[in-house]
Amino acid sequence: MASQRPAVTISDIAAAAGVSAPTVSRVLNGRGDVAAATRERIEALLRDHGYRRRGGQQAAIGLLDLVFNDLDSPWAVELIRGVEDAAHAAGSGTVVSAIHRRASSTRQWLDNVRSRASDGAILVTTDLDPALHAELRELHVPAVVVDPAGVPSLDVPTIGATNWAGGLSATEHLIRLGHRRIGFVSGRAELWCSRARLDGYRAGLETAGLSVDPALIVPGEFDYESGFRAGERLCALPEPPTAVFAASDQMALGVYEALRRRGLRVPEDVSVVGFDDLPEARWSSPPLTTVRQPMAEMGKLAVRTVQRLLRGEEIDSPRVELATELVVRDSTAPAGR
Amino acid sequence: MASQRPAVTISDIAAAAGVSAPTVSRVLNGRGDVAAATRERIEALLRDHGYRRRGGQQAAIGLLDLVFNDLDSPWAVELIRGVEDAAHAAGSGTVVSAIHRRASSTRQWLDNVRSRASDGAILVTTDLDPALHAELRELHVPAVVVDPAGVPSLDVPTIGATNWAGGLSATEHLIRLGHRRIGFVSGRAELWCSRARLDGYRAGLETAGLSVDPALIVPGEFDYESGFRAGERLCALPEPPTAVFAASDQMALGVYEALRRRGLRVPEDVSVVGFDDLPEARWSSPPLTTVRQPMAEMGKLAVRTVQRLLRGEEIDSPRVELATELVVRDSTAPAGR
The missing domain is CATH 3.40.50.2300 (Response regulator)
Structure with a gap:
């Protein structure tokens, strides 16, 4: 990522290519009005000379x-x-x-x-x-x-x-409210943010001296439908959670709907926390507690x-x-x- | 809106302005690389000759x-x-x-x-x-x-x-479900779409032989907060409605929240219809019946x-x-x- 001082100027490249300096600028600016063969010759020279653009040399395109x-x-x-x-x-x-x-x-x-x-x-x-x-x-x-x-x-x-810190803060919030059985609806398994949020959840539980119950961790795909299914699975547990932390707002809203269909109310019967702070988090009923991504x-x-x-x-x-x-x-x- | 055949060509304008045809094209294409005085002269000629662009004469900018x-x-x-x-x-x-x-x-x-x-x-x-x-x-x-x-x-x-037709279809839907006291939360009064949706609501009631009760028509501003306040007003009526048609989805979600705070359930106690079909209409709990704008x-x-x-x-x-x-x-x- 470090910037290098250019070793050559646009004029040097232009002289070597046998074209005018503005033509080199046009190539540097990615403009289409340079013949393909000329462009290729200039690009090869730019590469060979390790040219890097620097301030002031190019007109911003806007x-x-x-x-x-x-x-x-x-x-x-x-x-x-x-x-x-x-x-x-x-x-x-x-x-x-x-x-x-x-x-x-x-x-x-x-x-x-x-x-x-x-x-x-x-x-x-x-x-x-x-x-x-x-x-x-x-x-x-x-x-x-x-x-x-x-x-x-x-x-x-x-x-x-900061996904991990967000997962931690959501979990700590629920623990401070007295919840001990906290469900977690995870995001798509192949994404690092899913792992980081899950690790934040685990860290919150363990720091409070609570054990992590694998039955309370349910996979999701970040979308509404997978949140709904995860909510249904959590409700069907022999000992269901009193709070659910979903790794996205859309999944949290799916959990809302699963609870509503069982006649359970948010937050009277089950607390729910999301992740993202989409506009719809404010407009859900009740308005959703969530982890804001800026x-x-x-x-x-x-x-x-x-x-x-x-x-x-x-x-x-x-x-x-x-x-x-x-x-x-x-x-x-x-x-x- | 009718198209006119151009009376003059780009070449005519170029000759009159004493510039090349590509320079006229650059002005027509709104490009910045023409001197201001030249541009003004060319623009004046284009206006004076009533030049209108036509197909094929200009390179699309992309x-x-x-x-x-x-x-x-x-x-x-x-x-x-x-x-x-x-x-x-x-x-x-x-x-x-x-x-x-x-x-x-x-x-x-x-x-x-x-x-x-x-x-x-x-x-x-x-x-x-x-x-x-x-x-x-x-x-x-x-x-x-x-x-x-x-x-x-x-x-x-x-x-x-089609705002009027949308207002009508929402109202007819509620009437078919047996509702007779249907509240309406209107949008910003200065916009025509608000008037059209309200007129559609009135037309639906009158076609069904129902009278329009002014107490059931509550002003809103299209946003969530005004929908919430309108929902509270409708709930507080001596004879509250059994259904509410809100002229936007966000106001409908505000009505949801007003009902929830009173311990009323959608749709068991009160039916709600929105207008727009924003993504959050699908993710609300319960998912919102609404009029889709394409x-x-x-x-x-x-x-x-x-x-x-x-x-x-x-x-x-x-x-x-x-x-x-x-x-x-x-x-x-x-x-x-």
């Missing part, structure tokens, strides 16, 4: 890309809001794209970026496609990953949230990070986790009321 | 603009999804902006459009700023308004939904309309309303259970 796998991600709109806000303040437009994990959509997005250029790409993903990453590098478009769910694997700055702030930090990369500045750390925060509403109450 | 007043609009993400999907399929990026009804933000967005160019603007608003509209016209950026709430006032194609489809139609304008084609109608649809879930039940 566009930042924000790329989702799918726009039905529940926190998509919060992230868009944060990114748009920071980009707009910097005079930049925000291009929002969904690539649906499909090669054809990814290809089309990259072609669009190549023809219109971009100052940087913010990728919201837990599984960054190495080919996409390589092509962005070749286009000299700096990239940042916003990943509320996983852990970085590639050499790209990543912004996440999605808008994560989006703003992503914009600032990409801008620093664009200017060739160093960034603080390849992985930054912003703090989660417990938001107490009406879905949790003292045990045994 | 960018469409989608402009919101605020991104916390509850249906923002659905609209983004529809627009992005249709734009992406056409090889175009979607630039999402929020202008916050502030002149400075609008200015900044227009400056950004001016410097990077745009194939068209989809404006999500009920009160289109005439100055903004005029400037887009000057930039030759075709504009379409998506307006789920109001009625068009300016000479710009507008896409909405936001994603409205976004797709907006893209197709802007593309037709860009090609100089005629559009079908200056105002199109897409059909709303009643979605029956678990929040409505027969009266007097």
